[in-house]
Amino acid sequence: MDALRELAIEYGIKPPDPDGMAFHRSFLNQIKNFGRSYEIGFLLEYKLKTRHFFQDLDLAPVTLIKGKLGLLPPKVKGKKSIRKIFAEAEGGKA
Amino acid sequence: MNLGYYPGCSAEGTGKEADLSLKEVFKVLDIGLDELEDWSCCGATSAHVTSHLLSVALPARNLLLAQKQGLNELLAPCAACYSRLVSSQKEMRLDEKTRMRVEELLEDKMNTGMKICNLLQVFEEIGPEKLKDHITADLKNLKVACYYGCLLVRPADIALADDVEDPHSMEAIVEATGAKTVNWNFKTECCGAAHSIAHTDIVVKLSKKILDDAIKRGADVIAVACPMCHSNLDMRQIAIIDQDKGRNPIPVLYLTELIGLAMGIDPAALGINSHYIDVKPILSKITKREVVCA
Numbered sequence: 145m146d147a148l149r150e151l152a153i154e155y156g157i158k159p160p161d162p163d164g165m166a167f168h169r170s171f172l173n174q175i176k177n178f179g180r181s182y183e184i185g186f187l188l189e190y191k192l193k194t195r196h197f198f199q200d201l202d203l204a205p206v207t208l209i210k211g212k213l214g215l216l217p218p219k220v221k222g223k224k225s226i227r228k229i230f231a232e233a234e235g236g237k238a
Numbered sequence: 239m240n241l242g243y244y245p246g247c248s249a250e251g252t253g254k255e256a257d258l259s260l261k262e263v264f265k266v267l268d269i270g271l272d273e274l275e276d277w278s279c280c281g282a283t284s285a286h287v288t289s290h291l292l293s294v295a296l297p298a299r300n301l302l303l304a305q306k307q308g309l310n311e312l313l314a315p316c317a318a319c320y321s322r323l324v325s326s327q328k329e330m331r332l333d334e335k336t337r338m339r340v341e342e343l344l345e346d347k348m349n350t351g352m353k354i355c356n357l358l359q360v361f362e363e364i365g366p367e368k369l370k371d372h373i374t375a376d377l378k379n380l381k382v383a384c385y386y387g388c389l390l391v392r393p394a395d396i397a398l399a400d401d402v403e404d405p406h407s408m409e410a411i412v413e414a415t416g417a418k419t420v421n422w423n424f425k426t427e428c429c430g431a432a433h434s435i436a437h438t439d440i441v442v443k444l445s446k447k448i449l450d451d452a453i454k455r456g457a458d459v460i461a462v463a464c465p466m467c468h469s470n471l472d473m474r475q476i477a478i479i480d481q482d483k484g485r486n487p488i489p490v491l492y493l494t495e496l497i498g499l500a501m502g503i504d505p506a507a508l509g510i511n512s513h514y515i516d517v518k519p520i521l522s523k524i525t526k527r528e529v530v531c532a
Contacts (some may be wrong), residue, residue, distance in 0.1 A: 154479045169284075172285065175278070186314040194436075203473065229291070232291060232295075232343055
């Protein structure tokens with residue numbers, strides 16, 4: 145299944161589950177940019193991609209109060225090696 | 239005893255109490271944690287559903303860091319991180335072409351023999367007797383449903399559980415704390431995992447079935463060893479209660495939080511105030527152990 149999905153992405157086939165694909169793309173973009181998951185960045189990107197602006201908004205205040213969302217992006221020093229991995233996975237585009 | 243420690247992304251956010259409680263419990267057990275320096279995300283789940291190379295190379299970067307740090311054993315308390323680290327290592331061990339491609343990318347040789355363990359395996363290694371030595375609270379009135387979810391049992395050759403269909407390793411750990419465990423049907427059912435954001439309805443439906451069975455079997459609390467499962471059963475329980483107003487909430491604890499409570503550690507230090515479903519109702523079932531003098 146994962147192999148078929150990867151082939152479909154490679155051939156530019158429109159995903160039957162656009163929200164699911166938006167989730168994966170938004171999540172992986174945080175890893176590519178910051179090395180680790182940056183949850184606020186991920187949620188913003190996901191909402192912009194899907195236009196689901198109001199989803200889970202009721203959970204936002206309590207999640208922030210409980211300190212479950214880091215406000216600042218994570219700092220990973222070895223981002224060069226991570227970007228190299230992504231460049232190769234994306235077909236050699238640096 | 240010292241262990242290499244790969245916290246995983248959730249330890250810095252939604253699953254911070256898993257990290258807090260693990261550190262508190264290991265302090266009591268006198269087990270040192272050598273955190274992997276400059277660790278990065280393993281890619282779970284998005285990497286392996288979109289790119290084979292990402293699914294192997296992202297965990298491999300961390301395995302290489304552990305190798306350079308001289309770690310012999312690496313604990314990944316997140317079940318998803320554990321699964322991806324072991325899968326990557328196994329694939330590089332069995333497929334020379336993949337290993338060479340990753341080595342070329344990371345500009346180093348990979349040692350594919352490092353021991354990687356999840357939380358259940360570590361507590362099995364510690365052993366129930368050592369755990370019992372540090373229990374100071376009385377949990378005999380607490381009934382626990384041990385939830386494994388998917389990645390602590392599947393794929394069988396990666397998770398290496400004691401039983402794929404009906405595992406008992408978590409029950410053995412929980413019973414060492416003095417708590418009672420319940421026999422239930424949903425311990426290895428899926429909670430919906432990474433669909434929590436894109437398909438919340440699926441997660442709500444699946445998690446509700448799990449919570450319902452735990453409550454039906456008389457459990458006071460569900461114990462988990464995976465931040466993703468915890469988030470679905472705890473945070474998404476709010477939506478489940480909204481849809482079914484009369485139902486009783488059931489708290490969901492990380493295994494290390496439960497062990498920490500049994501050790502008499504301050505609940506706040508274990509992070510139990512970070513839960514969406516209030517844990518306080520079960521604290522009244524935990525009392526100080528009576529000391530019997532000879």
